Amino acid sequence: FGGGGGFGQQTRSRGARAFKGQNxxxxxxxxxxxxxxxxxxxxxxxxxxxxxxxxxxxxxxxxxxxxxxxxxxxxxxxxxxxxxxxxxxLPDPNFIRKGDDLYKDQQVNLYTALLGGDIEVNTMSGTIKMKLPPETQNGSNLRLRGKGFPRYGKTDEHGDLYLKIQVQLPKGLSDKEKDLLRQLAELRK
Missing domain, CATH: 2.60.260.20 (Urease metallochaperone UreE, N-terminal domain)
Structure with a gap:
């Protein structure tokens, strides 16, 4: 019966096993x-x-x-x-990051919020000017496309920057300014 498949004929070499080093x-x-x-x-x-x-x-x-x-x-x-x-x-005092988008509060004076006009916006890559539309409401959000964070590994693609408008009321009004505001309030009745 010499088929070669009997017990004790199979040999296996056992050398040192290779192990990856510690991370x-x-x-x-x-x-x-x-x-x-x-x-x-x-x-x-x-x-x-x-x-x-x-x-x-x-x-x-x-x-x-x-x-x-x-x-x-x-x-x-x-x-x-x-x-x-x-x-x-680390946390940043001016921006909040969510994915590749950035969020920040944007201070705007009352007159620019009411009448519209140019505002300066600090972005991660520098200061830009943009036009604020007339009658912009306090707390409204504006989106600046492509002014957010770069996409990892794709520096030519960016997320967006979202501005939350914070209208700043004037302080220390003169008597003349108060009179003008009263006149304006009467016109709105």
Whole structure:
């Protein structure tokens, strides 16, 4: 019966198994402006090696970036682990980010809100002028297309900027101004 399929004839070589090295995790804090424009940071590996990480414009809060092969050493011929960098974007006093859109309060004086006119708007990329329509109501929202955050990996695409209009009432009115406002109030009756 010499078919070769009997017990004890099968051999398997057992060499060292290859294991991927350990991944290391760290966190990096960025301002909203740094997340908008992109930036770089220097990190130190577990071996003391200086590593430069380039962070693209549009990176999101909580996003994880990977430096492949820069973590713990693999064993048995396995690959090195990675360094995983979690991005934390710090709060900004002027803007709130939701996805690739930005939101901010825009102060407007009473007269410009009533009569319309040019206003200056601070965006993440600089100051722009825009026309405010007449009779703009307090609390109304205006959308500026393409003035929001860049889409990660697609710097030619941007979200929108939403302005919430905050009408500022004048203070310290003169007697003449008060008289004119009373006359205006009479006209509106």
């Amino acid at each position: 290391y995790e760290t966190e990096v804090d960025l301002s909203l402006q740094e997340a908008y424009t992109g930036t770089s940071r220097m990190l130190r590996s577990s071996k003391g090696e200086q590593l430069k990480i380039n962070i693209k414009p549009g990176v999101a809060d909580g996003q994880t970036l990977r430096l492949a092969g820069k973590g713990g050493e693999g064993s048995g011929g396995g690959p090195n682990g990675d360094i995983l960098i979690r991005v934390k974007i």
